[in-house]
C-alpha cells in the first residue's frame with residue numbers, strides 16, 4: 001500500500017513540477033454518479049465560492065470525448081446549479097474547462113471506486129488549486145481519506161484543513 005501511495009504522490013508532484021501527468025495505460029470510465037466526499041485547497045476559499053453541502057455529481061459523456069458535469073451545491077445560503085463541460089485534451093487524464101482557465105487531472109485513489117479530481121484555476125480573479133475526493137458511495141472511507149490527505153500534502157494543498165461537505169439528495173436550504 002505504501003508503494004502505491006508513493007507512486008500516487010509522485011504523480012501529483014509530476015503534475016506540479018512538470019505540468020504534465022504521466023501516461024496511463026487505459027482511459028478510465030468516470031461517467032455516472034459520484035459523491036464529493038472531501039475537498040482540500042491551497043488557500044482559503046472565499047465565502048461566495050465555498051460549498052457547504054452537495055448533491056451527488058453526475059458525469060455524462062458527450063460526443064467527442066468531452067464530459068458534462070452536473071451537481072447542485074449550497075453556497076452562502078443559495079442552491080447553485082453547477083454545470084460545466086470538461087474538454088478533453090490529448091492526455092487521457094487531463095481535461096480543461098472554461099476555455100482553458102481551469103485544468104483538471106483525474107487520478108485514481110488507492111481505494112477502489114474512488115478518484116481524486118485535481119483542479120487548477122488560472123482565472124485572474126481568483127487563482128487557486130483544489131482537490132476533490134470522489135467516491136461511488138456516500139460513505140466516508142478512512143483509507144481513501146488518508147490517501148487523499150497524503151496526496152493533498154504532496155501537492156502543497158492544505159492537508160490540515162480538509163473539508164467534508166454534507167451529502168444531500170436535493171439541495172435544501174434548511175429553515176428557508
Ligand SMILES: *[C@@H]1O[C@H](CO)[C@@H](O)[C@H](O)[C@H]1NC(C)=O
Nearest residue numbers: 058059060068069070083084
Ligand atoms: C446538465 O446540465 C445541463 C445544463 O443545465 C443540462 O442541459 C443537462 O441535461 C444536464 N445533464 C444531466 C445528466 O443532468
